[in-house]
Every structure is written in structure tokens, then in C-alpha cells.
Amino acid sequence: MRAIQIPAAGQMTVVDVEKPALQYGQVLIRINYVGFCGSDLNTYRGMNPMVKMPVIPGHEIGATIEAVTDGVPDNIKPGMVVTVNPYTNCGQCSACLSGHPNACKDNQTLGVQRNGAMQDYLAVPWQKIIPAATISPLQSALIEPMSVGFHAVNRAEVTDIDTVMVIGCGMIGMGAIVRAALRGATVIAVDVDDEKLELAKSIGAKHTINSKTEDIHSRLVDITDGFGPSVCIEAVGSPVTYRCAIDEIAFSGRVVFIGYAKTEIEFQTKLFVQKELTIRGSRNAMPEDFRAVINWMKENSKTAQPFITSVVRPQQAEQAMQKWMENPGKVFRIVVDFNN
Secondary structure, rough: EEEEOOOOOOOOOEEEEEOOOOOOEEEEEEEEEEEHHHHHHHHHHHOOOOOOOEEEOOOOEEEEEEEOOOOOOOOOOOEEEEEEOOOOOOOOOOHHHOHHHHOOOOOOOOOOOEEOOOEEEEEEEEEHEEEEOOOOOHHOOOOOHHHHHHHHHHHHHHOOEEEEEEEOOOHHHHHHHHHHOOOOOOOEEEOOOHHHHHHHOOOOOOEEOOOOOOOOHHHHHHHHHOOOOEEEEHHHOOOOHHHHHHHHHOOOOOEEOOOOOOOOOOOOOHHHHHHHEEEOOOOOOOHHHHHHHHHHHHOHHHHHHHHEEEOOOOOHHHHHHHHHHHHHHOOOEEEEOOOO
8 A cells, every 4th residue: 555655855756565453453444535744744853853754754643444343332433434542641750640641751643653644544542543533534634733732722721701812823722712712712813924814813812913014012002901811822832932932921811732843942931930920841642632623613614724835646745845845934734635
């Protein structure tokens, strides 16, 4: 069967691999669509330290159940459209024991620490199967990245009295915008691309700031009556946006970081104390985050459609990745079509 493989930095190829054999308690899924995410881009660029080459990328999955084995519950059946929880958890580390398996010390995400889903078939434990209800296989490939943004909003404990600034309007940031708006918060979307900001407004952002052409601080002073946002969710992963979150958050505010910064960052740590900030990381997503995204997408499938920048065939994947590298700000999601 076909698989997309990254054998080394700057290389991507379609290879032939053996179709997986099912073991007890596993589900064989026919991959329909898989999204490329930022970690896949960094793998291709040779900037992902967690990856061991060669690797099959991909963990944003829209698939159909092909077969099940003994030990699989009766409600998981062939023909169902599903997505997959792509993370593992050991069950024994402090994160797992405290009810945070998404932050497992020994997590291995599909396409990162182990071979991923960009292949015709994949065998997974039935516990990782997430039925996608009435959502199409194509849009099911958007569930996982949006769930990461949903999880960040949970980490921030957002309510309807909050003003939430989301820095970065990629797929994960868009998920945070949707979830914060669903909770009744006033959402401020920040990005450097006007097209992304317009889309952010269509899914729930009340205010938008183009940080390339506008002064963030003065805009926030106007929007928040000088207080600053009570919550900031950073979904970029750069020193500039990390510091912006700390500088602009209101006194006693909550800051949640999703993005990984590639370099060390210096802070005026006095602000941590003076503002009595709550600063949290947010990693991956929980099963309930997946279910919340599915509930939203069931009613908003047309709204989610613009998140898909392009759909390509496996043999076009490397060309699409190169175009993404050349102009990363213009891409939401590139989805690879494994049908036929």
C-alpha cells in the first residue's frame, strides 16, 4: 500500500509499505484524508527534534472503518466515518495519574515519535477511535487541530465575562476562537494576515488586530477600556508573541501558551508577580475536546470549509509542502486525499 515518507530533511516521497495486520482489540481504518500540520512542516524542514527519520507523517485523520477484531465494542462498526486520537499515554506517569493523559511524559504522537497516518490503511486500538457522527471524512481531518485550540480554552477556564485575545489565527488558533466564542467570551483575534482575520471574525471574533499594520497595545487599550484582555492564548510560538502575551494581559489575567518557541525567551518576570498572573501550558487535547469540536462541526460544516486551503494527491504532497514553506502565512490546512 502507499505511504508518504519523509526520509530526511527536505525530502518527501511516496513509498510502498506492508498493509497492517490487525491484532486483538484493534480497528483497521481506511484513510480518506490526512492534514499536514506545523509539526509535519518542521519535520520536512529538519527542525523537529522529536522526530526520528525516516518517518511517515500525519495525525489529522478523516477515515472509514474497514474491519474490526475481537475485543472491539459492538458500537464500533465497519463503514463508520471516524477520526483518531493520535496520542499515546503510559498510564503511570504523574500526568496520567492526575487525569491528564494528553500531557503524558512518554506520549508518542502519530507522525512525530512514531509512524503516522499518511498511508492507505492504519491499525489503531479501538480506544483511540472517535466516531465523527455526520461529519464527512474530509472535514473530519480538521477535528484534531481544532481540538487543540478547544483544549487551550479549557485550560484558561474561559467564561462569558472574559475578554480573550488569541494570538495566531492558524487552525489551532481558530479552534480557540470558536471555543471561546461558544462560551460567550468577547474574542480578540490577532494575526498578520487580513484574510485570516476576516475568517476569524466569521467564526466568532468580535475584534481583530493586524499586528503587522496596527499597534496592538493601543488597540487593546481602546477595546478593553485600558484593562487589557483577561485571557491570552498564544498559538504562534515565537519570542515576540510570548512576550506580547505577558505584556498585554490584564492584571490577575490568565495566559495559556500552545506554541513551541524555537529559541530561549527573556521576560520581565516582575510582571508575573505584579500582575499575579496565572501562566499555563496547553498540550494536545482530551477526548472531550474532540467531542466538543464534533458537536460544533455538525452544525457548522460550511463554516469550517474555508479552513481547507487545498486538497492534494499523495504524489503532489512534496510540492504542496514546498509551497507552504515559501508562504506559510497563507495556509490553513493542506489535506492529502488517499481515496482511490
